Amino acid sequence: MILLWGVPEDRPIRRVCEALQANGHDFALVDQHKSNVIGLEIRTGERITGTLTLNSRAIQLSEVAAIYARPYDWQQVCQAHGIMPISEEWRHAMVLDAALHAWWATTPGLTVNPIQSMGPNSSKPYQLEAIRAAGFQVPATLVTTDAADVENFWAEHPSIIYKSVSSVRSHVAQMKPIDRQRLKSVEWCPTQFQQYIPGKDVRVHVVVDELFATEVDSDAVDYRYADRENVAEPTLRAVGLPDEVANRCVTIARDMDLPFAGVDLRVTPAGEWFCFEVNPSPGFSYYESATGQPIAAAVARLLAGASRPTLEPNRTAAGSSSLGHPFVRADQRPSVGPLPTCTS
Amino acid sequence: MVGGADLAGPGWRLAPGNSAHARGTAGGNEFEGGDVTGAVTMLPAFTPVDVPHVAIEERAFVAAEITAFVLAWLSQLSCRVLNRPTPGCLSGPAWPPEQWVLVAAQLRVPAWPLHRSARLNDAKPDLKIHSGRPMSVTVVGDRCTGFDDGVLRSHARALAEAVGIEFLTAEFAPRHGESVLMNVRPAVNLADPESMNAIADYFDASVDVR
Numbered sequence: 001m002i003l004l005w006g007v008p009e010d011r012p013i014r015r016v017c018e019a020l021q022a023n024g025h026d027f028a029l030v031d032q033h034k035s036n037v038i039g040l041e042i043r044t045g046e047r048i049t050g051t052l053t054l055n056s057r058a059i060q061l062s063e064v065a066a067i068y069a070r071p072y073d074w075q076q077v078c079q080a081h082g083i084m085p086i087s088e089e090w091r092h093a094m095v096l097d098a099a100l101h102a103w104w105a106t107t108p109g110l111t112v113n114p115i116q117s118m119g120p121n122s123s124k125p126y127q128l129e130a131i132r133a134a135g136f137q138v139p140a141t142l143v144t145t146d147a148a149d150v151e152n153f154w155a156e157h158p159s160i161i162y163k164s165v166s167s168v169r170s171h172v173a174q175m176k177p178i179d180r181q182r183l184k185s186v187e188w189c190p191t192q193f194q195q196y197i198p199g200k201d202v203r204v205h206v207v208v209d210e211l212f213a214t215e216v217d218s219d220a221v222d223y224r225y226a227d228r229e230n231v232a233e234p235t236l237r238a239v240g241l242p243d244e245v246a247n248r249c250v251t252i253a254r255d256m257d258l259p260f261a262g263v264d265l266r267v268t269p270a271g272e273w274f275c276f277e278v279n280p281s282p283g284f285s286y287y288e289s290a291t292g293q294p295i296a297a298a299v300a301r302l303l304a305g306a307s308r309p310t311l312e313p314n315r316t317a318a319g320s321s322s323l324g325h326p327f328v329r330a331d332q333r334p335s336v337g338p339l340p341t342c343t344s
Numbered sequence: 345m346v347g348g349a350d351l352a353g354p355g356w357r358l359a360p361g362n363s364a365h366a367r368g369t370a371g372g373n374e375f376e377g378g379d380v381t382g383a384v385t386m387l388p389a390f391t392p393v394d395v396p397h398v399a400i401e402e403r404a405f406v407a408a409e410i411t412a413f414v415l416a417w418l419s420q421l422s423c424r425v426l427n428r429p430t431p432g433c434l435s436g437p438a439w440p441p442e443q444w445v446l447v448a449a450q451l452r453v454p455a456w457p458l459h460r461s462a463r464l465n466d467a468k469p470d471l472k473i474h475s476g477r478p479m480s481v482t483v484v485g486d487r488c489t490g491f492d493d494g495v496l497r498s499h500a501r502a503l504a505e506a507v508g509i510e511f512l513t514a515e516f517a518p519r520h521g522e523s524v525l526m527n528v529r530p531a532v533n534l535a536d537p538e539s540m541n542a543i544a545d546y547f548d549a550s551v552d553v554r
Contacts, residue, residue, distance in 0.1 A: 119431025
């Protein structure tokens with residue numbers, strides 16, 4: 001039994017559902033819209049046991065071999081359904097979410113991804129150290145609440161960008177001279193500044209040792225928000241990766257205990273590879289739609305056990321020669337409202 | 345003492361990969377990261393109430409940002425940090441109670457079985473726990489304070505060692521004639537003079553080693 005946890009309109013969830021269905025795998029969706037008809041009992045002693053109830057279907061937790069988790073903020077889902085904070089439905093959604101998170105943290109089954117492995121992505125400078133330790137080049141970085149520090153950093157690096165420190169409002173923007181007028185506002189909140197790295201973005205989806213690399217051609221500083229920057233939509237194409245880069249992607253995902261990861265790279269005109277971030281819950285459907293890379297099928301195989309992670313040392317990137325990116329980040333989630341009232 | 349008012353204010357700096365450039369402020373006094381000889385974290389994360397001087401519509405965002413910043417800032421310190429932060433909790437592991445019970449079982453530490461129930465219109469509380477006064481043991485490094493029982497102190501120390509942290513409070517309660525683990529928190533009671541002395545001794549020892 002495979003469980004998926006999230007909302008059905010989330011495209012990655014939908015695609016993995018479709019891939020599992022196409023191969024006849026037994027799976028169920030823990031649909032956050034239907035929390036009213038979901039129940040969970042967990043008993044913990046020497047081991048964890050219990051029952052998950054979806055409508056009238058009862059699933060023993062011991063039967064669940066794998067979980068693909070992309071849960072939304074339960075409060076956001078409740079608000080979309082018009083559920084009031086003082087209601088029993090609200091309390092139930094809160095208790096259910098906590099119970100599912102507890103199970104996510106403790107289940108002996110495969111979790112894509114382990115909840116403990118999702119956290120580093122919530123702090124960019126924290127994760128950057130892990131990326132550096134994995135052998136990737138990273139941009140020169142400064143996090144500060146001091147305008148003078150920013151000026152000094154800007155003097156060292158003629159072109160710099162800024163972004164949030166956490167995963168909230170994670171939109172990259174380039175510093176322009178006019179931004180000096182509001183530079184003092186960094187005093188109110190630590191802000192991350194980085195050396196701008198010219199080149200092409202490459203998102204590499206790693207599914208254990210299968211790689212799917214997508215080159216992104218865009219004039220935008222942050223291609224995810226090309227429309228806000230008034231530049232043309234990005235052009236995406238599947239590409240191969242140099243073996244060394246491919247191996248490093250597999251290694252970093254393994255070291256971060258992420259069976260499925262989205263590695264954000266940029267290759268400079270001189271051929272240098274930089275890594276910006278490793279996404280533990282990649283919204284892969286955008287890349288899959290544009291390139292036809294069978295990413296959902298690879299995730300489905302992983303969940304179904306056909307490609308179980310062994311996490312052995314010295315693994316090579318077997319997929320790199322073929323073709324070659326709590327909780328889903330808020331800025332990568334589709335809108336969940338308004339939604340129909342949950343009646344079932 | 346560093347709080348939200350300090351962190352959402354001027355004077356903080358972190359240059360990943362260059363710990364010598366770290367800087368902070370406390371009560372308006374700046375200090376270099378290299379001058380810090382020890383840190384104790386008493387908050388799991390910052391929340392909007394920790395930054396009341398920030399515009400109300402920005403408080404949640406600023407709280408998330410300083411939490412992410414402090415995680416990275418504390419992680420680059422080479423001195424003793426009680427506890428080393430983790431991405432889910434600035435003061436140690438962000439574990440649900442079930443995870444502590446499973447670790448206790450592996451260590452043969454008797455623990456109160458947990459029953460968590462999430463059902464609509466279920467009047468029962470989601471976590472069924474003992475409501476009596478617990479026997480509380482605090483571990484600070486290799487020292488224990490609190491309830492003076494050799495077995496319980498040994499259990500608490502075993503939990504800290506198994507998880508690789510130096511700072512926790514374990515609470516025990518009587519069940520079927522034995523004392524069983526009820527709860528674990530990666531924190532101590534700052535109002536307890538014995539625990540505060542243990543923390544002071546822990547940092548004094550690190551200075552002696554240097």
